[in-house]
Amino acid sequence: MSAVDQTAMPPAAAPAAQTRTSPWLVRIGRSLLRFALLTLAGLLLAGIVHIVTVFRVPALAARDAATVYAALGMNGHAELVTPPPAGLPAILDADPNSVAAVCSYDLAGGPLRVVARTGSLPLGLTVHRRGGGVAYAITDRAAIRGVLEFVVMTQEQLDDRLAKDEEGETSRELRVVSPSLQGLVVARVAVRRAFDRSEAEAQATGVACGLAD
Amino acid sequence: MRVISLAYVIALGAGLGLVSARYAVADRPWFGRAQIGAWTSWPNSGARDIDPYMRAYLARGAHLPLGAGEGLELIAGEDDAGQALDARCRYRVTGMTPPARGWSLGATDLAGRPLQAAVERQSFTDAEIVRGERGGMRIVLATTPESGNWLPLPAGGRFQLRLRLYDTPISSHAGELRPEALPRIARIDCR
Numbered sequence: 063m064s065a066v067d068q069t070a071m072p073p074a075a076a077p078a079a080q081t082r083t084s085p086w087l088v089r090i091g092r093s094l095l096r097f098a099l100l101t102l103a104g105l106l107l108a109g110i111v112h113i114v115t116v117f118r119v120p121a122l123a124a125r126d127a128a129t130v131y132a133a134l135g136m137n138g139h140a141e142l143v144t145p146p147p148a149g150l151p152a153i154l155d156a157d158p159n160s161v162a163a164v165c166s167y168d169l170a171g172g173p174l175r176v177v178a179r180t181g182s183l184p185l186g187l188t189v190h191r192r193g194g195g196v197a198y199a200i201t202d203r204a205a206i207r208g209v210l211e212f213v214v215m216t217q218e219q220l221d222d223r224l225a226k227d228e229e230g231e232t233s234r235e236l237r238v239v240s241p242s243l244q245g246l247v248v249a250r251v252a253v254r255r256a257f258d259r260s261e262a263e264a265q266a267t268g269v270a271c272g273l274a275d
Numbered sequence: 276m277r278v279i280s281l282a283y284v285i286a287l288g289a290g291l292g293l294v295s296a297r298y299a300v301a302d303r304p305w306f307g308r309a310q311i312g313a314w315t316s317w318p319n320s321g322a323r324d325i326d327p328y329m330r331a332y333l334a335r336g337a338h339l340p341l342g343a344g345e346g347l348e349l350i351a352g353e354d355d356a357g358q359a360l361d362a363r364c365r366y367r368v369t370g371m372t373p374p375a376r377g378w379s380l381g382a383t384d385l386a387g388r389p390l391q392a393a394v395e396r397q398s399f400t401d402a403e404i405v406r407g408e409r410g411g412m413r414i415v416l417a418t419t420p421e422s423g424n425w426l427p428l429p430a431g432g433r434f435q436l437r438l439r440l441y442d443t444p445i446s447s448h449a450g451e452l453r454p455e456a457l458p459r460i461a462r463i464d465c466r
Contacts, residue, residue, distance in 0.1 A: 096280075100280050100283055101287065103284045104283065104284045104285075104287030104291070105287070105288075106288070107285070107287070107288025108287060108288045108289075108290075108291035108292040108295065109292065110292065111289055111292025111293060112291075112292040112293075112295050112296045114292075115292060115293060115296035115297075116296050116299060116300060116328060117327055117331075119300060119330075119331035120330050120331060120334040123335065125335065125336055125337065126335070126336070127338060127339050130337050131337070151336075151337050152337070153337050153338070153339050154337055154338050154387060155383075155387035155437075156339075157379055157398075158381060158389065158397045158398055159379035159381070159400050159439075160379070160439075160441075164339075184377050184441050184442055186341070186342065186441070186442070187345075188342035188345055193334045194325075194331070194332075194335075194338065195330045196321045196322065196323070196340060196342040196343065198323075199341075199342025199344045199345040201344065201345055201442045246339075248339050250339075250341075252377045252379070252400075253400070254377055254402035254403070255400070255403060
C-alpha cells in the first residue's frame with residue numbers, strides 16, 4: 063500500500079516536504095540533547111563541588127570551638143567558658159545546668175597530660191579536635207582513687223612512646239590519640255542544683271593540663 | 276558556543292554545589308538522626324565516627340557536643356501529636372527518663388538560645404523537680420504560673436525542648452530506644 067502511495071506522489075513532492083520539516087526537527091532535537099547533556103555535566107559537577115565543600119568546611123573553619131577558644135587553658139589549668147571570657151563567643155546549644163572549662167592544646171610541642179580530680183558532681187572529659195568532632199570522651203566513673211588522668215597525643219607520638227616502652231611491661235598511662243594537632247580538652251560538670259554551681263566551676267577549672275614530658 | 280556551554284556547566288555545577296552544601300550544613304543533618312517519638316537525637320554527633328555533614332555543621336560555630344559515653348542530647352520541636360511546640364499553648368511533660376546519672380530538661384528557641392520568659396527558669400534537673408508518687412516527672416510549660424514544676428514560656432513563638440542525659444548507658448544505641456522510655460509531651464490547651 064505504501065509503495066502505491068509513494069508512486070502516486072509527484073516525484074519532486076516527497077524530497078521537498080522532507081527538506082521543509084526535517085532540518086528544524088533535527089536542529090531542535092540536537093539542541094535539546096546538547097542542553098540535556100550539558101545539564102547532566104553541570105549536575106555531576108555540582109555533586110563533586112557539594113561533596114568537596116562539605117569535606118573542606120572543617121579544615122577551613124574559623125569559628126569552631128577549638129579555634130575560638132585556642133588561647134584558653136595555656137596556664138596549665140582549664141578556663142571557664144560558661145560564661146565565656148570577654149570578647150569570646152558563647153557555646154552554642156549549651157546546657158544552662160552544666161559548666162564547662164576548656165584547655166586548648168597544640169601537640170606540635172609534645173603530648174598533653176590531663177589530670178582531673180573527681181568530686182560529688184558528675185564530671186565528663188572530652189577531647190574535641192579542631193574543625194569539630196569529639197575524639198575521645200570519659201567520665202569520672204573511670205577515675206582511679208578519685209583521679210582521672212590521660213595523655214593526648216598524635217599517632218606518631220603514640221608510636222614513639224610504644225617503641226620506648228619496656229618490652230613486656232604494661233604502661234599504666236591512658237593514651238588518647240587526637241586526629242588533629244590542635245584541639246580542646248573540655249571538662250564539663252553537671253549542675254544538679256543552683257547552689258552547686260560554684261562547686262561545679264571549681265571542679266571544672268581544677269582540671270590540670272600541661273606537657274606530658 | 277563552546278564558551279557559553281562551558282560557562283553554563285561551571286555556573287550550574289559551582290552554584291548548585293555550593294548552595295546545596297551551604298543548606299546541608301546549616302542545621303543538624305537529616306541522616307544519622309534517631310527519631311524516638313517526639314524526640315530526635317544524633318547519637319554519632321559525639322562519636323569518633325561522626326559523619327561529614329554533622330562535623331561540618333559543628334565546625335561552623337562554637338559547638339561542644341556531649342561525647343559518646345559522656346551523655347546524650349535529645350531535642351523535641353513537636354508534641355506527641357506531631358504539632359509544633361508553640362508558646363501560646365500549655366504543655367504537660369510526663370513520664371520517665373532512661374537510666375542516667377543525671378538529666379536536665381529545658382526549653383529554648385529554635386536556635387538553641389534560652390527563652391526570654393518573665394521568670395528566670397530555663398530548665399529543670401532530676402534533683403530539682405517535685406516527683407509524683409510513682410517517681411515520674413510532671414512538668415507543665417505555660418506562660419502563666421502553674422502549680423508544681425512550672426517551666427515558664429514567653430508570650431508566643433515556637434520553641435524546642437532539650438533533654439540532656441548525663442553518663443547514660445544508652446548514648447551509643449539511642450536509636451533502639453522506645454518512645455515509652457522517654458518523657459511524653461502533651462498539649463493541654465492553647466490561647
